[in-house]
Structures are given as structure tokens and as C-alpha cells.
Amino acid sequence: MTERALRLGTRRSKLAMAQSGQVAEKVRQLTGRPVELVEITTYGDTSREHLAQIGGTGVFVAALREALVKGEVDLAVHSLKDLPTAQPAELVLAAVPEREDPRDVLIARDGLTFAELPDGARVGTGSPRRMAQLNAYARSHGMTIETVPIRGNIDTRVGYVHNGELDAVVLAAAGLSRIGRTDEVTDFLSVDTVLPAPGQGALAIECAAHNASLAAALAELDDPYTRAAVTAERSLLAALEAGCSAPVGALADLLADGQIVKEMRLRGVVGTTDGSTLVQLSTTGPVPETETQAMALGRELAVEMLAKGAAGLMGERAL
Numbered sequence: 001m002t003e004r005a006l007r008l009g010t011r012r013s014k015l016a017m018a019q020s021g022q023v024a025e026k027v028r029q030l031t032g033r034p035v036e037l038v039e040i041t042t043y044g045d046t047s048r049e050h051l052a053q054i055g056g057t058g059v060f061v062a063a064l065r066e067a068l069v070k071g072e073v074d075l076a077v078h079s080l081k082d083l084p085t086a087q088p089a090e091l092v093l094a095a096v097p098e099r100e101d102p103r104d105v106l107i108a109r110d111g112l113t114f115a116e117l118p119d120g121a122r123v124g125t126g127s128p129r130r131m132a133q134l135n136a137y138a139r140s141h142g143m144t145i146e147t148v149p150i151r152g153n154i155d156t157r158v159g160y161v162h163n164g165e166l167d168a169v170v171l172a173a174a175g176l177s178r179i180g181r182t183d184e185v186t187d188f189l190s191v192d193t194v195l196p197a198p199g200q201g202a203l204a205i206e207c208a209a210h211n212a213s214l215a216a217a218l219a220e221l222d223d224p225y226t227r228a229a230v231t232a233e234r235s236l237l238a239a240l241e242a243g244c245s246a247p248v249g250a251l252a253d254l255l256a257d258g259q260i261v262k263e264m265r266l267r268g269v270v271g272t273t274d275g276s277t278l279v280q281l282s283t284t285g286p287v288p289e290t291e292t293q294a295m296a297l298g299r300e301l302a303v304e305m306l307a308k309g310a311a312g313l314m315g316e317r318a319l
């Protein structure tokens with residue numbers, strides 16, 4: 001007897017289709033069931049407004065979650081960094097697979113790296129987090145750059161460099177890697193220069209909370225270290241009371257002594273988009289073994305960042 005196909009809800013962008021296709025294949029192998037992709041259009045796909053203006057939070061995710069709640073699809077794949085920090089009770093984050101490269105990258109004309117950009121270079125990014133950190137780097141290295149707010153899918157954004165409108169654009173390495181375009185990268189930005197968005201490079205696989213057998217099957221795709229890391233990063237974001245369009249970067253990683261994993265480190269940054277002020281801090285603790293412990297690591301760092309004035313920097317709703 002063959003069971004009915006699992007319906008996997010996905011956005012229609014090239015990136016969403018690529019990552020959903022990759023997860024669909026793994027779910028097929030895992031469950032032995034056919035998996036069909038169901039395309040869903042989200043507000044973030046149709047709105048032409050700047051993300052920082054529409055609030056960012058959940059614009060790519062709400063319609064997918066609605067389809068899950070209504071039972072129109074069985075599972076959904078999101079870029080974890082697009083997922084609001086509040087988890088709806090009807091849904092479970094069934095798996096967070098192993099994270100890809102979390103870094104941001106530059107695609108610049110003539111193969112230029114960030115440090116090689118000429119004075120006055122026009123750098124496209126709609127992300128306040130990227131603007132804040134790139135401008136801070138430029139200031140401290142005697143460079144002048146102009147950050148230009150852009151949005152759109154990967155083709156659109158890279159297109160601004162090819163058509164000469166911009167000298168460079170900044171994107172997530174993971175997105176380019178999932179659509180097989182890392183060869184166009186001209187500079188992988190060190191996380192010491194630009195901390196990624198909380199959850200960047202990771203995927204989230206959600207299903208209905210009542211579908212316990214599917215949730216249990218999907219749990220096989222979970223990577224506990226990635227889950228602990230992104231849980232700490234998102235807890236920091238939530239404790240700062242910031243959304244995914246706020247100028248907040250965070251990255252948790254493991255500190256090892258040879259082969260032995262010792263601790264988890266969590267780094268966080270908040271800044272003004274002009275880069276004149278950054279609050280950048282780091283904390284370490286035992287590798288979290290529970291969600292509660294991972295959340296505590298994030299909250300701990302948030303308290304320290306707030307004590308250093310982080311809230312005042314986020315109040316700014318500028319592009």
C-alpha cells in the first residue's frame with residue numbers, strides 16, 4: 001500500500017524552490033512517501049515596499065504558516081532567519097538541519113573585495129544590520145562608502161552590479177550556495193567584520209503540532225548543535241525586543257579544544273545604520289543541552305548589551 005503524498009508548502013522564489021526541493025528529497029528518503037511541492041505566495045513576495053518599512057517580521061512566513069494551520073500542506077520549509085521568534089502553539093519546529101555557511105558575502109564589480117572598494121562606492125543592501133556593520137568597518141578603515149537600500153530576489157540584487165547601477169551588493173552565502181551561484185562571490189565577509197542575522201544559513205522545517213508522527217519522522221533531520229546555536233541567537237533577538245529587520249547580528253558557535261567541544265560562544269551586535277555606534281559583545285557558556293539553556297545564553301547576552309545602551313540604537317527606524 002502506498003501512502004498519500006506529503007504536501008510541502010514553499011515560496012516560489014528560486015531560492016525557496018531550491019531549498020524546499022532539497023528538503024523534499026530528504027523527507028522522501030526518510031519516510032518512503034512521495035513529497036509534492038505546493039507553491040504559496042507570501043506578502044513579502046508581492047509587496048514592493050522596503051522590508052524595513054513593512055516591519056519585516058514574518059512577511060515571508062505568515063502565508064506558509066496559515067496553510068499549515070489550515071491543513072492545506074503537511075510541512076513547510078523556511079529560511080530560519082525569516083522566522084519570527086514567537087512560535088505559534090499550533091505549529092512545531094520539527095527540524096533545524098545542519099547550518100550552511102552563515103556568512104554574508106560581497107558580489108562586486110571587477111572582482112573587488114570589500115577593502116578594495118574605491119571611495120564613494122555604492123553598496124546595495126536593504127538590511128539595517130548589514131548597513132550598520134559595513135559603515136562601521138568603513139569608518140574605522142578610513143573608507144567612505146554609500147549604502148543603497150535595495151531588495152528583491154537574488155537575480156534582481158546581483159543584477160544591479162551587472163548593469164552598473166551599484167559597485168557591489170551584499171547577500172547571504174547560504175542563499176547563493178543553495179542555488180549554485182557561490183562562484184560569483186568576490187569576498188566572503190569575515191564574521192569578525194559582519195555578524196550574520198540570527199539563524200542565517202539555517203533552515204526551519206515546520207509542521208502542525210498535532211501531526212506527532214510526521215514531527216517525529218522530521219526530527220531525524222534535526223542537527224542539535226545548529227538548533228542550540230540558532231535558539232541562542234533568536235533568544236538574544238527576542239530579548240532585545242527586535243525583529244528580523246532590526247540592526248541586530250548574532251552568531252553562536254562551538255569552541256573546541258582539539259576534537260573536544262568545550263563551550264558555546266554567542267556573539268551579538270547592534271548598531272546605528274550609519275555605523276557611528278556599535279554595541280558588540282560576546283559570551284560563552286556550557287554547550288546547551290536543552291532549549292531552556294540555549295535561550296538563557298541568548299538572554300544573558302541581551303542583558304549585557306542592553307546595559308551598554310543597545311535599546312537606544314535599535315529605536316532608530318531608519319533605512
Ligand SMILES: NCc1[nH]cc(CCC(=O)O)c1CC(=O)O
Pocket residue numbers: 079080081082170171172174175199200201202203
Ligand atoms: N532576507 C531574505 C533571505 N532569507 C534567507 C536568505 C538567505 C539564506 C539564509 O540565510 O538562510 C535571504 C537572502 C539574503 O539575505 O541574501
